[in-house]
Amino acid sequence: MRNYDKLIFELSKPGRKAYKLPELDVEDKEIKDLIPEEFLSDAELDFPELSEVDVVRHYTNLSNKNYGVDTGFYPLGSCTMKYNPKINEDAIRLDGFANLHPLQPADCIQGALQLMYELDRSLCEISGMDKMSLQPAAGAHGELTGIMVIKAYHEKNGDFKRDKIIVPDSAHGTNPATAAMAGYKIIEIKSNKHGLVDVEALKAVVGDDTAGLMLTNPNTLGIFEKEIKEIAKVVHDAGGQLYYDGANANAILGQARPGDMGFDVVHFNLHKTFSTPHGGGGPGAGPIGVKKHLEEFLPVPVVQKDGDRYYLDYNVPHTIGKVKDFFGHFGILVRAYTYILTMGSDGLKKASTMAVLNANYMANKLKEYYNLPIDTLFKHEFVLGGLKDPLSEVTTLDIAKRLLDLGYHPPTVYFPLIINQAIMVEPTETESKETLDEFIEAMIQIANEAEENPQLLKEAPHNTIVSRPDETRAARNPVLKYEG
Amino acid sequence: MMYPYIPTTHEDEQEMLKSIGLNSLDELFSDIPEEFRLKRDLDLPKSKSELEVRSYLTQLANKNCSTSEMTCFLGAGAYDHYIPSIINHIISRSEFYTSYTPYQPEISQGTLQYIFEFQTLICRLTGMDVANASLYDGGTAVTEAALMAAAHSRKDELLISKTVRPETRQILKTYAHSQNLKVIEVEMADGVTDLEDLESKVGDNTAAVIVQSPNFFGILEDLQATGEIAHKAKKAVFIASVDPISLAILKKPAELGVDVVVGEAQGMGIPLSFGGPYLGFIAAKNPFLRKLPGRIVGETVDKDGKRSYVLTLTAREQHIRREKATSNICSNQGLNVLAATIYMVTMGKEGLKEVALQSAKKAHYAFEKITASGKYKPLFNKPFFKEFAVTSDIDPETITAALKEENIIGGYNLGKDYPQLEKAVLYAVTEKRTKEEIDKLCSVLEGIK
Numbered sequence: 001m002r003n004y005d006k007l008i009f010e011l012s013k014p015g016r017k018a019y020k021l022p023e024l025d026v027e028d029k030e031i032k033d034l035i036p037e038e039f040l041s042d043a044e045l046d047f048p049e050l051s052e053v054d055v056v057r058h059y060t061n062l063s064n065k066n067y068g069v070d071t072g073f074y075p076l077g078s079c080t081m082k083y084n085p086k087i088n089e090d091a092i093r094l095d096g097f098a099n100l101h102p103l104q105p106a107d108c109i110q111g112a113l114q115l116m117y118e119l120d121r122s123l124c125e126i127s128g129m130d131k132m133s134l135q136p137a138a139g140a141h142g143e144l145t146g147i148m149v150i151k152a153y154h155e156k157n158g159d160f161k162r163d164k165i166i167v168p169d170s171a172h173g174t175n176p177a178t179a180a181m182a183g184y185k186i187i188e189i190k191s192n193k194h195g196l197v198d199v200e201a202l203k204a205v206v207g208d209d210t211a212g213l214m215l216t217n218p219n220t221l222g223i224f225e226k227e228i229k230e231i232a233k234v235v236h237d238a239g240g241q242l243y244y245d246g247a248n249a250n251a252i253l254g255q256a257r258p259g260d261m262g263f264d265v266v267h268f269n270l271h272k273t274f275s276t277p278h279g280g281g282g283p284g285a286g287p288i289g290v291k292k293h294l295e296e297f298l299p300v301p302v303v304q305k306d307g308d309r310y311y312l313d314y315n316v317p318h319t320i321g322k323v324k325d326f327f328g329h330f331g332i333l334v335r336a337y338t339y340i341l342t343m344g345s346d347g348l349k350k351a352s353t354m355a356v357l358n359a360n361y362m363a364n365k366l367k368e369y370y371n372l373p374i375d376t377l378f379k380h381e382f383v384l385g386g387l388k389d390p391l392s393e394v395t396t397l398d399i400a401k402r403l404l405d406l407g408y409h410p411p412t413v414y415f416p417l418i419i420n421q422a423i424m425v426e427p428t429e430t431e432s433k434e435t436l437d438e439f440i441e442a443m444i445q446i447a448n449e450a451e452e453n454p455q456l457l458k459e460a461p462h463n464t465i466v467s468r469p470d471e472t473r474a475a476r477n478p479v480l481k482y483e484g
Numbered sequence: 485m486m487y488p489y490i491p492t493t494h495e496d497e498q499e500m501l502k503s504i505g506l507n508s509l510d511e512l513f514s515d516i517p518e519e520f521r522l523k524r525d526l527d528l529p530k531s532k533s534e535l536e537v538r539s540y541l542t543q544l545a546n547k548n549c550s551t552s553e554m555t556c557f558l559g560a561g562a563y564d565h566y567i568p569s570i571i572n573h574i575i576s577r578s579e580f581y582t583s584y585t586p587y588q589p590e591i592s593q594g595t596l597q598y599i600f601e602f603q604t605l606i607c608r609l610t611g612m613d614v615a616n617a618s619l620y621d622g623g624t625a626v627t628e629a630a631l632m633a634a635a636h637s638r639k640d641e642l643l644i645s646k647t648v649r650p651e652t653r654q655i656l657k658t659y660a661h662s663q664n665l666k667v668i669e670v671e672m673a674d675g676v677t678d679l680e681d682l683e684s685k686v687g688d689n690t691a692a693v694i695v696q697s698p699n700f701f702g703i704l705e706d707l708q709a710t711g712e713i714a715h716k717a718k719k720a721v722f723i724a725s726v727d728p729i730s731l732a733i734l735k736k737p738a739e740l741g742v743d744v745v746v747g748e749a750q751g752m753g754i755p756l757s758f759g760g761p762y763l764g765f766i767a768a769k770n771p772f773l774r775k776l777p778g779r780i781v782g783e784t785v786d787k788d789g790k791r792s793y794v795l796t797l798t799a800r801e802q803h804i805r806r807e808k809a810t811s812n813i814c815s816n817q818g819l820n821v822l823a824a825t826i827y828m829v830t831m832g833k834e835g836l837k838e839v840a841l842q843s844a845k846k847a848h849y850a851f852e853k854i855t856a857s858g859k860y861k862p863l864f865n866k867p868f869f870k871e872f873a874v875t876s877d878i879d880p881e882t883i884t885a886a887l888k889e890e891n892i893i894g895g896y897n898l899g900k901d902y903p904q905l906e907k908a909v910l911y912a913v914t915e916k917r918t919k920e921e922i923d924k925l926c927s928v929l930e931g932i933k
Contacts, residue, residue, distance in 0.1 A: 008829050017835065018570075018830040018831075018832060019830055021566070021835070021838055021915060024841075026845060027845075027849065029848070031841055034844060034845065035734075039735060041734055041736060046608045047608065047833040047836060049832050049834070050829060050830070052830070055826060060577070062594035062597055063580050064594070065591075065592075067579070067588075068579045068583040069578075069582040070578035071578075071579060071582075081584060084578070084581070087538060089581075092757065095552055096544070096547065096550050097758065099552045101556055103558055103562065104893060108548060108549035111545055114544055122528055125526055125528055137624070137761070138814070140802070140813055141813075148661075151662065176802075176807035177807055177809040179807065180812075186806075186807045224516055226516075252516075253526075254522060255516065255521065256513075257520075260520055260522070277819070278581075280581070280584070280586065280595035281584070282618075282818040282820075283620070283819065322623075322658055323624075323655060324760075325561065325652070326561075326562070326760055327758065328760055330761075332761060334541075341540065341541075343487070344531030344532060345530060345531075346485065346525070346530055347487050347490075350490055351489075351490060354490050357497065357512060360512060361504055364504050379515075429492070430489050430491070432491035432492065432496075433491075466790050469793070469794045471784065471794050473784050473785070475797055475798075478614075479783040480603055480615070480773075480780060480781070480782050480796075481604035481615070
């Protein structure tokens with residue numbers, strides 16, 4: 001592949017055009033006769049001038065600088081980089097979905113509402129909850145919506161002294177950030193030596209100021225919180241609510257349900273568990289589900305059914321209000337529902353089973369070559385703690401960079417924060433045993449290289465188009481736009 | 485049973501279980517307490533073939549009325565602009581859509597570079613110094629900007645004009661409640677922000693003044709005058725929500741005293757898709773650089789001095805700062821950023837301007853023609869861009885139904901949000917509408933009894 005190094009602006013040549021619009025067919029008045037001159041700009045727009053071929057080649061070349069799930073194995077822990085089925089992409093492009101204005105009258109949108117309603121029911125069944133809001137745009141947005149629902153619940157009970165949200169130290173960064181954004185103080189509790197919530201520590205911090213606990217189960221170490229019944233009891237007895245961060249829900253599809261474990265609010269990341277693409281950072285979707293007692297606080301509108309008719313219900317008695325324009329990321333909802341229809345109850349259960357089998361298989365093989373600080377039965381992912389040799393100068397970052405040379409997207413690194421030199425591996429169910437074996441071999445090769453030729457790793461990657469871009473320089477002297 | 489997305493064979497399963505030292509797949513879940521193991525199948529239909537799924541979804545899609553089958557004069561925050569073919573082709577490249585957030589820059593230069601290009605284009609369009617990699621949508625972008633303003637000014641009153649899209653104001657209220665911030669609405673006068681009312685409300689506690697231009701009624705606000713009033717309050721941040729396409733012909737917000745520009749970029753290459761996913765953007769003057777929410781891409785060099793791009797200024801973000809982050813947001817609208825970037829460079833210097841001019845000229849043609857007979861009267865007498873409101877004696881629901889009979893998607897019933905405007909309808913006209921379509925709209929409207 002040729003070494004392509006242009007910005008789109010550097011391709012511009014005066015006079016080129018990549019578009020053609022129909023001739024204006026209404027009377028061509030001067031714009032200043034329609035809009036007063038004081039509003040109009042007399043400056044030219046500083047946008048590039050290109051041909052269509054320029055644009056297509058440029059972005060095709062950029063795509064070649066990317067790595068996706070379709071390129072190869074992407075064992076990025078906590079991100080569930082499973083295969084993104086192609087029929088999902090076709091589904092959102094169906095005319096009746098893609099070209100549907102959100103504010104059309106009810107009789108024009110029945111198909112869209114039916115899909116949303118059926119997705120709502122399906123996600124409730126999968127999670128064991130009673131009603132969903134499909135509005136949140138992402139996992140973090142679902143968290144925020146869910147915590148606002150919990151806040152509204154306490155406020156309706158006249159319970160204004162509950163100003164703290166508890167999160168384990170293994171939690172995703174979004175959990176404390178969300179709770180802070182919702183106006184809460186954060187209490188962090190330490191995990192015990194098994195990587196689980198320390199129930200005694202939890203008991204010590206709960207009280208009449210506890211609004212709730214945010215928990216991921218299985219947690220970010222890939223371990224199921226076995227004491228969940230006791231955890232739920234402790235939080236509920238203190239008058240708090242239990243929030244389920246669904247980032248790791250791929251481990252339990254059809255095996256267990258957060259609603260049955262005592263959770264009051266859950267969110268799902270449809271872009272993880274339900275196969276919608278990550279799109280280079282988004283858009284995703286983070287619908288939330290709640291138990292009956294919290295339904296009256298959901299954001300408006302919710303999708304309801306009356307006889308054969310589906311409708312948007314704005315009449316939610318104590319709604320927190322709106323959290324998002326229109327009704328959520330409909331295009332993502334369509335993809336997720338397509339996946340649920342395709343997989344069915346049997347396929348979803350098979351998916352979680354194989355995701356867990358793959359993770360345990362890899363953990364068991366890799367622990368001979370890498371630290372596995374907590375060695376137990378894992379769910380969908382596991383966390384290594386760097387190389388076995390404590391004196392090795394090779395860090396987790398070096399291992400990750402060397403994996404790039406070997407054709408892989410590295411696992412999540414340096415998270416969760418409670419594991420030193422963390423390497424968080426989530427294979428998902430869509431990878432074959434051959435792929436897992438090849439990756440294991442690559443990891444073994446790197447462990448050997450770390451002993452024999454550490455410099456090779458310190459300087460990795462060697463085969464990529466750029467290598468270790470200087471992040472310190474980027475932050476110290478920010479260049480955030482092209483100035484040419 | 486085998487599934488197309490799950491490659492593990494029965495033989496693989498047995499080998500893998502043996503390697504782990506387990507006897508059955510069931511044992512993989514032995515750590516889940518017995519009482520929480522689901523001992524039945526999920527109450528969902530069984531798996532289906534692609535053919536069955538496609539057929540079912542097509543049935544659902546066909547129950548909707550699409551804008552390709554009907555002529556759309558509905559806007560109110562979502563617009564039927566033309567989407568060039570190349571966008572769908574490029575965003576369908578799976579190197580783009582199956583990738584994650586670009587945490588590993590060596591194998592994510594494609595994503596990082598298009599975000600950098602997007603930031604550049606948004607800065608050029610708005611005249612601002614910095615832009616981020618995007619936010620969920622135009623509504624939440626207003627809220628993120630307002631929260632940033634409150635943190636920046638350490639004040640708690642958010643002033644927002646009633647001419648801002650109603651849903652946007654509702655989102656702001658939801659978030660503001662959580663942080664004990666006060667949302668104070670500024671009255672409107674003849675379809676624009678009442679500057680006297682604004683002046684009376686701006687004070688020592690003002691964190692932000694928020695307006696939208698073109699506003700919800702399509703009317704252009706006097707940003708300069710609004711900004712001057714806003715800035716009478718020390719540290720108050722002046723936030724404007726804009727239609728990015730309008731900026732191809734209108735004065736740039738940066739020249740008019742705006743501190744933070746936000747907006748919805750759906751009109752630039754993103755399908756209507758029943759309301760989402762869309763594309764929020766935020767751009768600001770330099771002092772807000774380290775306070776912006778969300779992802780930001782910066783240029784740097786790699787270890788061999790080669791130009792490259794990375795996620796930067798991450799010390800603002802949740803994965804580093806946890807509860808001290810500027811926002812909890814951790815995604816951006818990735819693929820939609822790509823769509824809008826391709827749109828902007830495809831339309832380019834002349835094209836975006838032509839879209840803006842054609843939309844404005846066609847909207848004014850429609851406005852004049854609809855109001856010609858006097859049956860429909862202008863709701864306001866103010867300069868507008870591509871949307872305008874008219875009022876009549878006819879119930880808006882009757883109008884919508886009559887237009888639908890003729891395969892036209894009618895305008896937005898303003899009475900839903902503004903009780904005092906109960907017979908008013910808001911129409912949007914983009915460059916896609918033809919004279920013939922506009923004439924038909926007018927003749928159907930004339931014929932309604």
